[in-house]
Amino acid sequence: MWSPNQPIVAMKNVMKSYGDFDVLKGISMDIMKGEVVCIIGPSGSGKSTLIRCINGLNDIQKGSITVEGQEVHDPKLDKRLLRRKVGMVFQQYNLFPHKTALQNIIMAPVKVLKEPRADVEARARALLKKVRLEGKENSYPGELSGGQQQRVAIARSLAMRPDIMLFDEVTAALDPETVKEVLVTIKELAADGMTCILVTHEMGFAKEVADKVYFTDRGLIVEEGHPSEIFSNPKDPRTKAFLSQVL
Ligand code: ADP
Ligand code: MG
Numbered sequence: 001m002w003s004p005n006q007p008i009v010a011m012k013n014v015m016k017s018y019g020d021f022d023v024l025k026g027i028s029m030d031i032m033k034g035e036v037v038c039i040i041g042p043s044g045s046g047k048s049t050l051i052r053c054i055n056g057l058n059d060i061q062k063g064s065i066t067v068e069g070q071e072v073h074d075p076k077l078d079k080r081l082l083r084r085k086v087g088m089v090f091q092q093y094n095l096f097p098h099k100t101a102l103q104n105i106i107m108a109p110v111k112v113l114k115e116p117r118a119d120v121e122a123r124a125r126a127l128l129k130k131v132r133l134e135g136k137e138n139s140y141p142g143e144l145s146g147g148q149q150q151r152v153a154i155a156r157s158l159a160m161r162p163d164i165m166l167f168d169e170v171t172a173a174l175d176p177e178t179v180k181e182v183l184v185t186i187k188e189l190a191a192d193g194m195t196c197i198l199v200t201h202e203m204g205f206a207k208e209v210a211d212k213v214y215f216t217d218r219g220l221i222v223e224e225g226h227p228s229e230i231f232s233n234p235k236d237p238r239t240k241a242f243l244s245q246v247l
Contacts, residue, residue: 002069008033008164008195009054014063016049023049025219026063031197031212033163036190038206038227039199041216042242047199050216051166054197055086068163080112087162091169093153095141101128102137105156113160120159127155131185147178151185158189165189167198203247207231215239 002008007030016024023046031037039047052058053065056072056079065072067086095104105124109115128134131151141149150170157165167186171179183205190196190209200206206213206227213230215223215238223230223239231247234240 002066004033006069007031007066008035008068009197010064010066011054012064014050014053014060014065016046016053016058016060023219024053024060027216027219027221028063029214029221029224031195033195034193035211036196036209037198038210038213039197039216040201040203040206040213040242044218045216046219047216048168051088051168051197051199054164054166055088056082057088084113084160085162086164086166087157087160088166088168089150089153089157089170091172093141093149095149095152095156097141100138100140101133101144101152101155104141104152105159108156109159124155124159127158128152130158130188131155132181145178146174147181150174150178150182154182154185154189164195164197167196167200169199169201171200171202201246203231203243215242217242 009031011027011029014024014027015022027050039050041047049058053060054067054072060073067082070077072082102124105127106120109120110117125137128137131154133148133151136144136148144152171182174182183202186196187209210227212224213227214221215230217238222236223234230239231243234243
């Protein structure tokens with residue numbers, strides 16, 4: 001049985017290919033409960049693929065990934081249970097345009113978890129408050145800014161009560177003025193103890209909030225460590241080159 005002093009997510013020598021193309025060439029990482037981990041690296045290095053493997057959206061060819069001790073790629077594992085535990089937010093928030101913010105959040109817990117609507121609605125209202133969107137319950141996505149929509153998407157994911165949250169470049173498509181409000185939401189979530197795994201280009205956020213940063217390049221982790229080490233004293237030339245472009 002898994003206990004919280006063991007990694008909540010453990011990846012061991014994970015390899016993944018699309019046809020002949022090796023995207024992940026042996027990725028290992030251990031993430032503890034409550035940690036905030038940022039994955040950075042050039043476009044095409046396999047970051048999205050990597051985090052999609054954690055909730056079983058992508059299959060793997062070799063290695064192992066466990067979430068709370070359970071092998072993600074065990075064919076017997078109930079993928080729906082896994083995805084309840086591991087929430088994911090994407091760059092494109094994909095809210096239902098004809099449903100209000102509140103309805104968007106309520107839908108999955110009512111339909112998938114079969115929870116009583118009144119309970120879910122109370123939780124959804126609390127979540128909207130948590131992501132600082134009190135008063136926007138009845139707004140449609142089209143009436144909200146990109147940053148507000150992304151916070152609804154985060155609340156929607158949290159409504160399933162996940163143990164782990166994955167964020168794939170969730171601020172990349174946002175106007176600069178709304179990026180910060182989304183990062184604040186994630187920071188607060190992290191402060192509440194949520195295990196967060198983020199692919200991000202927000203180096204300021206990574207420096208301030210991450211417990212650990214992984215730098216990936218062409219399917220490999222080339223450097224990992226506390227942000228204070230990685231950012232001020234990168235050792236690998238690829239990390240140095242990347243950081244000199246983005247910092
Ligand atoms: P990143 O998120 O770091 O930009 P990705 O994980 O999206 O990287 O992609 C890594 C590599 O895998 C890229 O070269 C991309 O073109 C390729 N790739 C991603 N998804 C697929 C797919 N479904 N089929 C084939 N190749 C893919
Ligand atoms: Mg990506």
